[in-house]
Every structure is written in C-alpha cells, then in structure tokens.
Amino acid sequence: MLQRDLLIAASAHLTLLLTFGSVALVLMWESFSPRRTIPHSPLVRYLNNFLLAAADKAFVSGVLSLVSLNAPTPGLLARFPLPAWLAFLITALCLEIAGYWLHRLSHVVPWLWRVHMVHHSDPELDASTAIRHHPLEGLVDSVALIPVILLLTPDPLILLAWNALTLLVAAFSHGNLSVPLLERVFGRVIVTPGFHCVHHSAELPFTNSNYANNFPWLDDLFGTARRWTSAEQKQRVLGLEYFRKTRDQWLDRLLLEPFLKRD
Numbered sequence: 001m002l003q004r005d006l007l008i009a010a011s012a013h014l015t016l017l018l019t020f021g022s023v024a025l026v027l028m029w030e031s032f033s034p035r036r037t038i039p040h041s042p043l044v045r046y047l048n049n050f051l052l053a054a055a056d057k058a059f060v061s062g063v064l065s066l067v068s069l070n071a072p073t074p075g076l077l078a079r080f081p082l083p084a085w086l087a088f089l090i091t092a093l094c095l096e097i098a099g100y101w102l103h104r105l106s107h108v109v110p111w112l113w114r115v116h117m118v119h120h121s122d123p124e125l126d127a128s129t130a131i132r133h134h135p136l137e138g139l140v141d142s143v144a145l146i147p148v149i150l151l152l153t154p155d156p157l158i159l160l161a162w163n164a165l166t167l168l169v170a171a172f173s174h175g176n177l178s179v180p181l182l183e184r185v186f187g188r189v190i191v192t193p194g195f196h197c198v199h200h201s202a203e204l205p206f207t208n209s210n211y212a213n214n215f216p217w218l219d220d221l222f223g224t225a226r227r228w229t230s231a232e233q234k235q236r237v238l239g240l241e242y243f244r245k246t247r248d249q250w251l252d253r254l255l256l257e258p259f260l261k262r263d
Helices: 002-009 011-032 043-054 057-070 084-106 110-120 127-131 135-152 156-173 180-186 193-199 217-222 230-235 251-259
Strands: none
Touching (some): 011 156, 084 110, 084 135, 084 217, 110 135, 180 193
C-alpha cells in the first residue's frame, strides 16, 4: 500500500522522467542505427524541442495523472469490479480512440492545425520531435481528454501505466531508427518509426494519414493507413513546405508559429 501511495504521489515526477528519459535513450539509439542521414547538426533542434517540451508535454501529462485523483464522483470503471488488466485495456482503448480522432481533427480544423503544425514543422524527424508540441496543443488535448478520464475514472496506477506506454511509444515511433526486424514483428501492433514517418511527410496526402498514437490498426480500421517502402522512408522530404529555416527552429519562433504568416 505504501509503495502504491508513493507511486501515485510521484506520478508527475515519473512522467517528467519518462518524457525526457525515453527521448534521450532513443536519441542515443539513433546514433547507432539511423534510418535517414541528418544533413545538418541537430543540436539547435534538440535544444529548442526540449525547451518547448518543458512548457508542454511533461506538464500536461502530469495534469492528466492528477485528474483521476481528484475526480468528483466515481467513474464507470469504479462501479464495476473489473480485473486490473481489463480496466487497463478499456482505458487504453477509449483514450487511444479519443486521441486518434482529436489528432485527425487537428489536421482538418484550421485553427487546430495552426497549433498542431508546430509539431509537423520540424524539418527532420527524430525522438526530439516526439515532444515538440505547442503549449496550446497541450491545453486542447487536456480539454478533450479530461472528460474521457473523468467518465472512466481509472485507477491512478492504470493511468500512470498508460501515460508511460504512450510516452515510450512516442519516443520510439518518432525515432530516426532503422529497425527492420521490429517493423516486421510489431508493425501491425505498435506504431513504429517506419509507419509514423509517413505522417511527417511534406506531401499533403501522406501528412493526413497514420494518425494513431500507439496502435496502427486504428488507421487500418478507419482507412487512413499509408505505408512506405524502406527506400521511400529514406528519400521522402519530411516536415512542411514552410517554416523550414534554421531560425524557425528557435523557441521564440516555435511559440509564435501558430500566429505567424506562412512563408
């Protein structure tokens, strides 16, 4: 019981550690097995992506963890004596479906896209891109996902486990990694770098595909899945056709980007 209480109390700190720790580990992995050659030094991008993340991803994930601790009334999961594994699967499925449609809307609704495009304007793709989100996007995500969490009110440890899985998959799927064996074995179950790379294409038909955060079969189910060959993954242009200058990758520009005129 004491260990459980300690985990719950430290959930925000654990989320922060997982956010930056998983990205750092995948960045190191990339140096041994890169999929694409990065033409310029990525240090400016790394620094500013991490600074932007400090104002967004870790904070929002911590807020979502705390919501279930302070829910005003027991949710659906608290009213039925479900085993922990089933409660986790229900929570995962509901949050993944909600995240899929929120992500899809972010590519369709103009003002949502202006906020979300900060993530897509990274001219390259590596683990640091996983945490490159504008704080306003974090606010939108919270407004959209908190009602789902309040409806379910999962056990805080279940929510913590889901946050951990999502953070780990995000770092992995955004990684500049050449992992053909993992792609073949897990490519239909978990979003992999080769699958998510398509979503970061500079070509619009591909940008509007592969929306799933964790489970690629959702894109197969809803008809939004697109896949590239290994050669295409290495050769296609990533990012957006605008906001590609080095100056555009600095923190102040990233924060202002939703309000700036496109090049």
